[in-house]
Amino acid sequence: xxxxxPKEIKNHExxxxxxxxxxxxxxxDGHQVLVQAGAGEGSxxxxxxxxxxxxxxxSSPEEVYSRAELVIKVKEPMPQEIPLLREGQILFAYLHxxxxxxxxxxxxxxxxxxVAYETxxxxxxxxxxxxxxxxxxxxxxxxxxxxxLEKGTGGRGVLLGGVPGVARGKVAIIGAGTVGTxxxxxxxxxxxxVTILDNNPQRLAYLDxxxxxxxxxxxxxxxxxxxxxxxxxxxIGAVLIPGARTPKLVTREMIGSMKPGTVVVDxxxxxxxxxxxxxxxxxxxxxxxxxxxxxxxxxxMPAAVSRTSTFALTNVTLPYAQALATKGLVxxxxxxxxxxxxxxxxxxxxxxxxxxxxxxxxCTPIDKIFVEN
Numbered sequence: 001x002x003x004x005x006p007k008e009i010k011n012h013e014x015x016x017x018x019x020x021x022x023x024x025x026x027x028x029d030g031h032q033v034l035v036q037a038g039a040g041e042g043s044x045x046x047x048x049x050x051x052x053x054x055x056x057x058x059s060s061p062e063e064v065y066s067r068a069e070l071v072i073k074v075k076e077p078m079p080q081e082i083p084l085l086r087e088g089q090i091l092f093a094y095l096h097x098x099x100x101x102x103x104x105x106x107x108x109x110x111x112x113x114x115v116a117y118e119t120x121x122x123x124x125x126x127x128x129x130x131x132x133x134x135x136x137x138x139x140x141x142x143x144x145x146x147x148x149l150e151k152g153t154g155g156r157g158v159l160l161g162g163v164p165g166v167a168r169g170k171v172a173i174i175g176a177g178t179v180g181t182x183x184x185x186x187x188x189x190x191x192x193x194v195t196i197l198d199n200n201p202q203r204l205a206y207l208d209x210x211x212x213x214x215x216x217x218x219x220x221x222x223x224x225x226x227x228x229x230x231x232x233x234x235x236i237g238a239v240l241i242p243g244a245r246t247p248k249l250v251t252r253e254m255i256g257s258m259k260p261g262t263v264v265v266d267x268x269x270x271x272x273x274x275x276x277x278x279x280x281x282x283x284x285x286x287x288x289x290x291x292x293x294x295x296x297x298x299x300x301m302p303a304a305v306s307r308t309s310t311f312a313l314t315n316v317t318l319p320y321a322q323a324l325a326t327k328g329l330v331x332x333x334x335x336x337x338x339x340x341x342x343x344x345x346x347x348x349x350x351x352x353x354x355x356x357x358x359x360x361x362x363c364t365p366i367d368k369i370f371v372e373n
């Protein structure tokens with residue numbers, strides 16, 4: 001199979017779809033790997049490294065997309081990339097389609113096969129291709145929040161860990177999955193007073209066993225969320241429903257109850273955000289104010305630590321890329337239900353149930369499509 005790795009063009013997106021070690025493995029499997037010139041520069045990877053690994057450097061995105069049968073990306077296609085896609089081409093990337101109707105319609109019109117990293121789901125409910133970036137984003141959320149709490153960036157001037165004789169900063173984390181747990185680790189390490197909320201009592205019990213008195217756990221409901229964020233210095237949104245738009249758990253009224261200069265880092269922004277006041281931002285212009293509260297809504301946070309993120313991402317995407325390239329989509333997905341769940345759109349049809357509900361489309365189950373074809 002011909003595999004294409006284009007250069008990412010999203011704002012300050014420095015990651016790349018595969019590292020040289022991954023290209024080497026795909027090339028040894030007999031596949032031709034086309035890498036756009038300069039695709040790895042943002043992650044500190046030179047074109048020569050891809051060549052040495054068995055890849056071929058091509059000069060333009062047009063050549064990558066026109067020749068590749070399987071396109072491996074990090075982030076969703078930008079508007080200028082959609083016309084480059086073609087019918088039957090497999091697009092393997094983070095897609096986050098639920099809050100992106102224009103992108104969804106574009107992929108449907110181009111009749112591509114969109115396999116989303118974030119909805120590949122194992123039988124135990126875990127999301128293996130989302131996990132490493134969620135770990136990065138969770139850790140970064142506390143780091144970013146601490147920065148914007150500084151007075152010089154408009155914050156309240158609070159040190160999360162406090163000092164002897166001065167109260168610690170308060171961090172409220174909504175969602176106890178990978179992002180929330182990773183954020184809690186860093187916040188606890190800084191010495192903050194941490195409250196984590198989730199609607200799964202078993203998960204809260206697990207975190208209580210792990211962190212002990214280092215955290216305060218609460219069931220996620222309107223009253224507990226409102227109480228927790230009112231006095232928080234940093235609120236981290238870490239809510240996810242695979243393939244679906246994130247529910248709005250933090251209302252505008254709740255934001256209005258927070259003190260000016262407090263910070264909201266909504267990591268859920270990729271799927272729409274869990275705050276009513278959340279909107280997507282970029283690394284170039286990362287924050288905005290609502291009722292004096294600083295909002296950070298960057299949709300590709302891990303790109304800021306691109307080298308770490310790129311290598312961590314290839315670790316988990318490569319086995320699935322190998323399966324798609326070597327077995328073909330139908331055989332690979334038929335033999336792996338987790339991979340089948342990653343297929344969001346297929347030749348003009350929506351195949352992800354949660355996406356179909358959010359978008360108002362009819363869902364065509366992928367197994368039905370495979371039988372018909």
